[in-house]
Amino acid sequence: MKEERYQYExxxxxxSRREFIAISxxxxxxxxxxxxxxxxxxxxxxxYIRARLNGLYKDDAGSKVRVSHGNSGxxxxxxxxxxxxxxxxxxxxxxxxxxxxxxxx
Amino acid sequence: xxxxxxTYQKGEIPGIIGIDADVCKGCDSCKRYCPTGxxxxxxxxxxxxxxxxxxNCGQCLINCPFGSIYETVDTVDTVIAxxxxxxxxxxxxxxxAVRVAIGEEFGMADGSLVTKEMYGAMRKVGFxxxxxxxTADLTIMEEGTEFIVRARHxxxxxxxxxxxxxxxxxxxxxxxxxVRYVETKYPSLIPNLSSAKSPQQMAGPLAKTYGALExxxxxxxxxxxxxxxxxxxxxxxxxxxxFASAYHFLKKEGKAGSDTPYPDIDTVLTTRxxxxxxxxxxxxxxxxxxxxxxxxxxYTGAGTIFxxxxxxxxxxxxxxxxxxxxxxxxxxxxxxxxxxKGVKSASVxxxxxxxxxxxxxxxxxxxxxxxxIEPILEKIMAGTSSYHFIEVMNCPGGCVNGxxxxxxxxxxxxxxxALPLFGWK
Ligand code: SF4
Ligand code: SF4
Ligand code: SF4
Numbered sequence: 001m002k003e004e005r006y007q008y009e010x011x012x013x014x015x016s017r018r019e020f021i022a023i024s025x026x027x028x029x030x031x032x033x034x035x036x037x038x039x040x041x042x043x044x045x046x047x048y049i050r051a052r053l054n055g056l057y058k059d060d061a062g063s064k065v066r067v068s069h070g071n072s073g074x075x076x077x078x079x080x081x082x083x084x085x086x087x088x089x090x091x092x093x094x095x096x097x098x099x100x101x102x103x104x105x
Numbered sequence: 106x107x108x109x110x111x112t113y114q115k116g117e118i119p120g121i122i123g124i125d126a127d128v129c130k131g132c133d134s135c136k137r138y139c140p141t142g143x144x145x146x147x148x149x150x151x152x153x154x155x156x157x158x159x160x161n162c163g164q165c166l167i168n169c170p171f172g173s174i175y176e177t178v179d180t181v182d183t184v185i186a187x188x189x190x191x192x193x194x195x196x197x198x199x200x201x202a203v204r205v206a207i208g209e210e211f212g213m214a215d216g217s218l219v220t221k222e223m224y225g226a227m228r229k230v231g232f233x234x235x236x237x238x239x240t241a242d243l244t245i246m247e248e249g250t251e252f253i254v255r256a257r258h259x260x261x262x263x264x265x266x267x268x269x270x271x272x273x274x275x276x277x278x279x280x281x282x283x284v285r286y287v288e289t290k291y292p293s294l295i296p297n298l299s300s301a302k303s304p305q306q307m308a309g310p311l312a313k314t315y316g317a318l319e320x321x322x323x324x325x326x327x328x329x330x331x332x333x334x335x336x337x338x339x340x341x342x343x344x345x346x347x348f349a350s351a352y353h354f355l356k357k358e359g360k361a362g363s364d365t366p367y368p369d370i371d372t373v374l375t376t377r378x379x380x381x382x383x384x385x386x387x388x389x390x391x392x393x394x395x396x397x398x399x400x401x402x403x404y405t406g407a408g409t410i411f412x413x414x415x416x417x418x419x420x421x422x423x424x425x426x427x428x429x430x431x432x433x434x435x436x437x438x439x440x441x442x443x444x445x446k447g448v449k450s451a452s453v454x455x456x457x458x459x460x461x462x463x464x465x466x467x468x469x470x471x472x473x474x475x476x477x478i479e480p481i482l483e484k485i486m487a488g489t490s491s492y493h494f495i496e497v498m499n500c501p502g503g504c505v506n507g508x509x510x511x512x513x514x515x516x517x518x519x520x521x522x523a524l525p526l527f528g529w530k
């Protein structure tokens with residue numbers, strides 16, 4: 001330990017200017033690396049998210065019916081079974097009153 | 106996992122996400138993605154997750170560069186056994202975001218839309234299909250109508266027939282991570298959550314009542330419902346004890362066929378899980394053949410964009426506009442709520458023909474709740490928010506980037522891409 005500290009104090013005088021610049025360059029490059037790496041990872045991350053977002057927008061644009069109230073299967077479900085939105089059956093099966101305050105369980 | 110978990114109801118799975126202490130390198134990456142500060146551990150030391158704070162979103166899992174985070178629940182083999190049991194009707198419920206991601210697990214390009222191939226492979230292994238997009242459309246009908254009731258109550262003092270009307274702004278409730286976030290951190294805002302269940306939790310009771318009795322003509326108790334989700338938090342949601350509404354509904358009519366309550370959703374597979382199931386069952390996804398999904402797979406463009414940030418809002422606006430004005434929204438695309446900005450907001454002025462008055466609706470869309478949602482919630486609690494309707498999805502980009510999706514930036518591939526950079530001397 002002691003010897004190391006001794007070296008640390010003494011060695012700069014043994015490093016030439018050229019060497020010092022080279023070493024600084026390497027140190028800076030190492031410090032900068034994680035930033036570059038993280039940035040490229042984030043860019044990549046956004047590109048696959050974007051591809052998936054576009055996939056669903058494409059699905060929408062290519063659909064014959066593009067509004068929920070135009071879904072004939074859902075209309076049939078209301079006609080034959082649930083009645084209308086917020087009906088008693090809807091409230092019972094499709095809604096919940098059971099959100100819980102989890103700070104008090 | 107944790108027998109004394111305090112923020113869980115009896116019967117719920119406490120903690121869907123765990124960190125493997127043998128693999129964790131203590132690199133701290135996961136913390137940056139966690140919306141709740143649930144991950145503890147010093148840089149360089151093994152990290153762990155506080156299940157009380159965790160909302161099960163899985164964002165840490167898909168972003169850990171060492172693949173050290175795992176799901177504690179894996180039911181692929183259970184589902185395979187059910188598929189092979191001829192006395193059980195297994196109903197698969199694939200979410201919107203699954204159809205633009207599962208192809209990636211079979212070497213297809215990012216974002217490939219593979220609805221027909223997915224149906225084909227699912228039919229081949231024995232699933233009946235109830236497309237979650239169908240219940241996304243149903244969600245819009247229910248949640249959109251609820252919003253109109255709340256808005257007319259707040260603006261015109263209209264009384265609703267028989268049930269109490271919640272306050273504005275109305276929050277969407279389709280993201281179970283977001284719901285748990287409100288329940289654990291902002292319980293005073295619970296009344297603002299839409300009472301509409303998520304599309305998954307509407308699909309369960311629908312399959313076991315209408316589906317069983319009218320479509321498949323099978324006894325309800327023989328239906329086994331499998332949510333197929335881009336999401337790890339959906340595994341938690343399905344385990345919430347109150348979600349046995351089909352059983353209670355049928356019981357009253359003497360049709361439940363059992364004396365022990367069964368859950369609306371029996372189990373949940375993530376997109377990754379479903380891909381693994383296909384591989385285990387030796388299905389070549391790219392060659393499985395294309396089919397239609399059947400009567401409960403009908404869906405619209407509005408239902409499918411539920412998987413995108415802003416999609417629920419856009420779909421709701423299309424329908425609310427029609428209900429209020431009598432006309433279709435033109436154009437249907439509502440661009441201000443699209444894109445990956447953390448908070449997007451917009452105003453729509455429209456004529457409520459019932460009252461003959463113009464109303465301006467202020468909406469906000471939040472994705473990636475980490476850092477984005479708190480200022481908005483503080484304003485609502487202070488009574489200074491001007492928003493009427495707020496869509497919240499926990500994951501950046503929405504469910505397409507959910508914690509159950511194919512892993513792209515995480516895993517060792519992410520790290521390996523950077524390693525050559527270390528090669529220089
Ligand atoms: S990102 Fe993965 S390896 Fe890094 S600290 Fe978190 S769990 Fe450990
Ligand atoms: S699952 Fe989500 S909330 Fe839980 S520790 Fe991971 S990032 Fe945080
Ligand atoms: S945004 Fe979607 S994928 Fe992410 S936690 Fe919420 S429901 Fe799950």
